[in-house]
Amino acid sequence: MVSRFEVLVQGAPKTPARLPLGGYPERVEIRRDGKPVEAAAVSSSLDNGLHLMAPAPGRYAVEVASVATVENRGGIWRLPLAPAAAAVAVTEIELPADLAWTSPGAVVVEDTVQGGRRKVRLAARRGE
Numbered sequence: 001m002v003s004r005f006e007v008l009v010q011g012a013p014k015t016p017a018r019l020p021l022g023g024y025p026e027r028v029e030i031r032r033d034g035k036p037v038e039a040a041a042v043s044s045s046l047d048n049g050l051h052l053m054a055p056a057p058g059r060y061a062v063e064v065a066s067v068a069t070v071e072n073r074g075g076i077w078r079l080p081l082a083p084a085a086a087a088v089a090v091t092e093i094e095l096p097a098d099l100a101w102t103s104p105g106a107v108v109v110e111d112t113v114q115g116g117r118r119k120v121r122l123a124a125r126r127g128e
Contacts, residue, residue: 002092005062009054016043016051022081023066025050031061068093081124091122 005019025044030037030052039055054060071078081091090109095101095118103122110121 001066001068001094003064003066005064007052007054007060007062009057009060011057013054013056016041016053019050019052019062019064021049021064021066022079023068025064025066027065029063031063032058081122091124093120093122094118095120 001023003019003021007017007019009017021044025042028042028050030040030042037055037060040060041053042050044050050062050064052060052062068079071080079093091106097113097116097118099118101120103120106122106124108120109123110119112119
């Protein structure tokens, strides 16, 4: 699962910005003005998402590749997603091509199959 965030830090950074994230982060890329930022710090936890501590004011682009947490409830597999932080957020998920799926409360932006994999992009409103 890939999550992309845009974080605007105004004034001197005093506390980390919380970014909603479902799953376990594998790779985090932080950019400012298109260039990698080495001085930014990130931490994560399953219940609190990802925390970004920016080194200075500015607009940061954060991309997180993560492994999703999957739950089995009575033979139905569920993939809980973190609540959307932006007015409209897009979530991209890669699944096996033959897997039946639904996503109540989200709008399907893209559903394509290539080889044995399915790429699904879902849009959700803030807080959903």
